[in-house]
Amino acid sequence: MALSLDDVTRIAALARLSISPQEAEHALGQLNGIFTLIEQMRSVDTTGIAPMSHALGGTQRLREDAVTEADARAANMLNAPAQQDGLFLVPRVIE
Amino acid sequence: MHLESLAGLGRALAARQVSAVELARLYLARVERHRDLNAFLDVRPEVTLAQAQQADQRIARGEAGPLTGVPVAHKDIFVTRDFSSTAASRMLQGYMSPFDATVVERLAAAGMVSLGKLNCDEFAMGSSNENSYFGNVLNPWDKTAVPGGSSGGSAAAVAARLTPAATGTDTGGSIREPAAFSGVTGIKPTYGRASRWGMIAFASSLDQAGILTGSAQDAALVFNAMLGFDPKDSTSLECAPEDFTRRLAVSLDGLRIGVPKEFFGTGLMADVEQPIRAALRELQQLGARLVDVSLPNARLGIPVYYVIASAECSSNLSRFDGVRYGHRAEQYDDLIDMMSRSRAEGFGAEVRRRILVGTYVLSHGYYDAYYLKAQQVRALIAKDFQQAFSACDVIAGPVAPSVAFDLGEKAADPVQMYLSDLYTIPGSLAGLPSMSIPCGFGAKGRPVGLQLVADHLQEARLLGVAHRFQLATDWHQRVPPGFQ
Amino acid sequence: MGKAWEIVVGLETHTQLSTRSKIFSGASTAFGAAPNTQASAVDLALPGVLPVLNHAAVEKAIRFGLAVGATLNPRSIFARKNYFYPDLPKGYQISQYEIPIVQGGAVTIQVGEHTKTVRLTRAHLEEDAGKSLHEDFHGMTGIDLNRAGTPLLEIVSEPDLRSAEEAVAYAKTLHGLVRWIDICDGNMQEGSFRCDANVSVRPQGSAQLGTRCEIKNLNSFRFLERAIEYEARRQIDVLEDGGRIVQQTRLYDPDRDETRPMRSKEDAQDYRYFPDPDLLPLVLDSAWIAHIQASLPELPQARRERYVRDLGLPSYDAAVLTADRETSSYFEDLVRALPGHAKLCSNWVMGELSARLNREERAIAQSPVTSAQLAVLLRRIADGTLSGNLAKEVFDAMWAGQGDPDQIIAARGLKQISDSGELEKLVEAVIAANPAQVEEYRAGKEKAFNFLVGQAMKASKGKANPAQVSQILRAKVSG
Numbered sequence A: 001m002a003l004s005l006d007d008v009t010r011i012a013a014l015a016r017l018s019i020s021p022q023e024a025e026h027a028l029g030q031l032n033g034i035f036t037l038i039e040q041m042r043s044v045d046t047t048g049i050a051p052m053s054h055a056l057g058g059t060q061r062l063r064e065d066a067v068t069e070a071d072a073r074a075a076n077m078l079n080a081p082a083q084q085d086g087l088f089l090v091p092r093v094i095e
Numbered sequence B: 001m002h003l004e005s006l007a008g009l010g011r012a013l014a015a016r017q018v019s020a021v022e023l024a025r026l027y028l029a030r031v032e033r034h035r036d037l038n039a040f041l042d043v044r045p046e047v048t049l050a051q052a053q054q055a056d057q058r059i060a061r062g063e064a065g066p067l068t069g070v071p072v073a074h075k076d077i078f079v080t081r082d083f084s085s086t087a088a089s090r091m092l093q094g095y096m097s098p099f100d101a102t103v104v105e106r107l108a109a110a111g112m113v114s115l116g117k118l119n120c121d122e123f124a125m126g127s128s129n130e131n132s133y134f135g136n137v138l139n140p141w142d143k144t145a146v147p148g149g150s151s152g153g154s155a156a157a158v159a160a161r162l163t164p165a166a167t168g169t170d171t172g173g174s175i176r177e178p179a180a181f182s183g184v185t186g187i188k189p190t191y192g193r194a195s196r197w198g199m200i201a202f203a204s205s206l207d208q209a210g211i212l213t214g215s216a217q218d219a220a221l222v223f224n225a226m227l228g229f230d231p232k233d234s235t236s237l238e239c240a241p242e243d244f245t246r247r248l249a250v251s252l253d254g255l256r257i258g259v260p261k262e263f264f265g266t267g268l269m270a271d272v273e274q275p276i277r278a279a280l281r282e283l284q285q286l287g288a289r290l291v292d293v294s295l296p297n298a299r300l301g302i303p304v305y306y307v308i309a310s311a312e313c314s315s316n317l318s319r320f321d322g323v324r325y326g327h328r329a330e331q332y333d334d335l336i337d338m339m340s341r342s343r344a345e346g347f348g349a350e351v352r353r354r355i356l357v358g359t360y361v362l363s364h365g366y367y368d369a370y371y372l373k374a375q376q377v378r379a380l381i382a383k384d385f386q387q388a389f390s391a392c393d394v395i396a397g398p399v400a401p402s403v404a405f406d407l408g409e410k411a412a413d414p415v416q417m418y419l420s421d422l423y424t425i426p427g428s429l430a431g432l433p434s435m436s437i438p439c440g441f442g443a444k445g446r447p448v449g450l451q452l453v454a455d456h457l458q459e460a461r462l463l464g465v466a467h468r469f470q471l472a473t474d475w476h477q478r479v480p481p482g483f484q
Numbered sequence C: 001m002g003k004a005w006e007i008v009v010g011l012e013t014h015t016q017l018s019t020r021s022k023i024f025s026g027a028s029t030a031f032g033a034a035p036n037t038q039a040s041a042v043d044l045a046l047p048g049v050l051p052v053l054n055h056a057a058v059e060k061a062i063r064f065g066l067a068v069g070a071t072l073n074p075r076s077i078f079a080r081k082n083y084f085y086p087d088l089p090k091g092y093q094i095s096q097y098e099i100p101i102v103q104g105g106a107v108t109i110q111v112g113e114h115t116k117t118v119r120l121t122r123a124h125l126e127e128d129a130g131k132s133l134h135e136d137f138h139g140m141t142g143i144d145l146n147r148a149g150t151p152l153l154e155i156v157s158e159p160d161l162r163s164a165e166e167a168v169a170y171a172k173t174l175h176g177l178v179r180w181i182d183i184c185d186g187n188m189q190e191g192s193f194r195c196d197a198n199v200s201v202r203p204q205g206s207a208q209l210g211t212r213c214e215i216k217n218l219n220s221f222r223f224l225e226r227a228i229e230y231e232a233r234r235q236i237d238v239l240e241d242g243g244r245i246v247q248q249t250r251l252y253d254p255d256r257d258e259t260r261p262m263r264s265k266e267d268a269q270d271y272r273y274f275p276d277p278d279l280l281p282l283v284l285d286s287a288w289i290a291h292i293q294a295s296l297p298e299l300p301q302a303r304r305e306r307y308v309r310d311l312g313l314p315s316y317d318a319a320v321l322t323a324d325r326e327t328s329s330y331f332e333d334l335v336r337a338l339p340g341h342a343k344l345c346s347n348w349v350m351g352e353l354s355a356r357l358n359r360e361e362r363a364i365a366q367s368p369v370t371s372a373q374l375a376v377l378l379r380r381i382a383d384g385t386l387s388g389n390l391a392k393e394v395f396d397a398m399w400a401g402q403g404d405p406d407q408i409i410a411a412r413g414l415k416q417i418s419d420s421g422e423l424e425k426l427v428e429a430v431i432a433a434n435p436a437q438v439e440e441y442r443a444g445k446e447k448a449f450n451f452l453v454g455q456a457m458k459a460s461k462g463k464a465n466p467a468q469v470s471q472i473l474r475a476k477v478s479g
Helices: A005-014 A021-043 B006-014 B020-033 B045-060 B102-109 B152-159 B176-182 B216-226 B270-285 B298-319 B335-346 B349-362 B368-389 B414-421 B425-429 B459-472 C055-067 C164-180 C221-240 C286-295 C300-311 C315-321 C325-337 C342-359 C371-382 C388-399 C405-412 C420-433 C435-442 C446-459 C466-478
Strands: A087-091 B040-042 B071-075 B113-118 B165-170 B185-188 B208-213 B256-260 B289-293 B394-398 B434-441 B447-454 C005-016 C078-082 C092-096 C106-111 C114-127 C131-133 C140-144 C151-157 C193-203 C213-218 C249-253 C258-261
Touching (some): A005 A021, A021 B298, B006 B020, B006 B216, B020 B045, B045 B113, B071 B152, B102 B165, B176 B434, B176 B447, B216 B459, B270 B434, B298 C078, B349 B368, B368 B394, C005 C221, C055 C114, C055 C151, C055 C286, C325 C342, C388 C405, C446 C466
Antiparallel strands (some): B040 B113, B165 B208, B185 B434
16 A cells, blocks of 8 residues: 555644655655555454454443542643743634 | 662661662762763752652651662653653653652652653654654663663663663563663563553553563562552553562472464574573473464564554644643744644654554544554454463563664664564553563673563563572673673 | 425534533533633643543433433443644544444424424533633634533434424423433533534435535524524525535624634544543443433423323423423422412413513522412412412512512402402492493493403402402393
């Protein structure tokens, strides 16, 4: 399954990774190498095998509905690149 | 003192033969002297010494445990309040976490004194510690060689006796492989045994915290403090508390050691195979019996892993968008551009590659063919192990196909790098506890590690086998030249 | 306009579940806190955090499933819906995709005279996103993540609705139901209950569905109605002009009363759903489900039917009285105190009481007149002590806190006059005082009779029993 340059630019946009045309070219070669490796697993017969998402199985534990977190805004926002009046600031979002 | 075992240090501290502050100073001096290894990313002596003082107070009050006052260092994948947490990435340069990882908290509660944060491959992605934004880590055995990865800083620090123990994380082999390359003992527990709360996520269904240290006995002591159920982690196993040292004295008589034929194929270098075979013979001398087993689907481990791990990491790393923390680009046209540039600038090449692979295999039209398929093959690999364990108690084999390679040797082709994880990945996919112990040397005098894999929840058995081997041999006590 | 068009609407409703803490973290869900003071490390997606599922969110989802007769999937999976947006801290929303907790179900709605069954596709658990604030930040947008992580139950209907009116009826019924079973407070101004409408049109009689457009975030019934009407007309105009409908997401602009495409959702999104590896499959214990089923109150639909069947109320009354549980409870208190007078009780709840409550913007729980107190008043009407007209005056006095009904009746001397002797004298006085009208009545003018009754009521300051007055007057004048 060979990728095209279009695939690379499309995927990079989906993943919000800026990529220059030269970088995309370079990445294309490396990605195709990785996908050649990945192809190996597609040939094995997996009919009737349930996909394994967790090696040890198990079911989801539920926690009690209680407020256990107090206001920790200052500590939590310590690393914010831009903030004002307790809000995180980002470039204007246009609906 | 730096050549003392962790258990020995604990005893010396409790007996007041040395104070925690003295010990901390000793190790900090060694860290400073060997800065060229680049094993540490954040060292804050005043923080370390304050922790050491507290430990001494506890000892004075008669409240000492086996780990009180014993130094430890944490891989920079664990978030800590007192040191920066960067995941070895520009994306998190200078990041200060408002909370500690559970693993960090538990070891601190046991009285361990933190020497600082350890270098690693960026976001735990790599097998040589050549993917760190903050530079390569050198192998203390040979400074032209890689220490292994992703827990390269952890392995190098323990090997160089800069710390008696270091936490690591293992997703596809990231504790075992650097432990093998750097000649130390490293163990990854059963998936779910160690809390992932506070571990910067790479591949959620595979990531596990573990320990690198001088011996299996030392690892068992740390496990006693480190492992156990954590309600903050939904994948944490609710097991009864146990003493991981309880099988150290068990003899190996009658132990069935499975030797997977697929791990001794053409990929395995002769200079690695030789010490491995010798180690297996040693185990036989100790009473064990070798059994041939087969893991027919293990060969598919690498492609399966790179689909699953990439998919999960592509999603786990989406939170790094320059909005609430982390790197934000200085120049951008609009919001989307801000996010895209911040991420492109913040992440290194390997991380970007895996995000692209992961995004692709989850994208519309490819999910069934790649992600779903990989999860099915994963189930087959897990089944192979269960089949093998019906015929043996522990599986043994190599950790990696070669000894540590030269710095820069595999940097050009990512796929070449991925192939180092050939023998460690299958156990990760099956969530099995697994460890690496030093068993000799290969080409260029570089260390070789023996891999031991047990069935789920059998860490005590694993540690017992390793301990018996370490009582009869001294590979684990060898110190790299220049680090005595 | 040539052919006839059919409008097809399906609604996706996001209901905030009324839990104390968030679905995956222990932060509070209370509305109105200062920005980011209710956003924990988990809600902010700081490095190293993990989700743990809230028991009450699951319990409320189960209540909903049972209330709409749906299937509760014994095993459901949480999935990540991946996309980038500043109010989505993880860069993905934890939701449910292939296997939701609730599957199927149906809701009965009343549209004018007829009832209709609206089928549900599914309902699933997910987390809410944060909020963006666009004003006052010099070209920047402010992000508040207090709302991030609030539990949502997304309820998806089949495209069974055929008009804006039906859509509103469905939304109102669903709104009433989620409040009734106590899973959501339904506060639309606070964003507790939000609808997205999927609207398409097709030629009348066609079996194919047309291309649909999704109108997002309609948080009032009025906007829901106007948006659907506008959108349907827009699509019909496009098709009648020979154009094609482009599938897109749109917003309703209430100032212009129109829908327009949403800029940020112009491209088709690839959400790359996959099961969330940080969460394990949610397995429901059948004993737990049985326990919840047993704890459910009588549901609005069943109660509506009971009022019609057992109390003889018209279905319109029954529907109004079961719009919410508090009103229905109040009504039932009255009926218990006055068996056989269901219509009287119903009239007062739907009439005077509702009017006063609406005027003062009070909920029935804040009524100064309790059901016990109103029951006494109604009993005085039923037993003839008080005329209907004067009852309103007594009610007003009760509302103002001037005492209980009997006290007020006594203090103001409002007891109805039913003594025939006294009434006879009263009527004779009226006849004597109004000879012209008496003649007109005898000549056949019914209006004159009403005038005379009115005079009698006035003379008695409203206390005369009107039925008796009429009887006596008719006898005297005709005789």
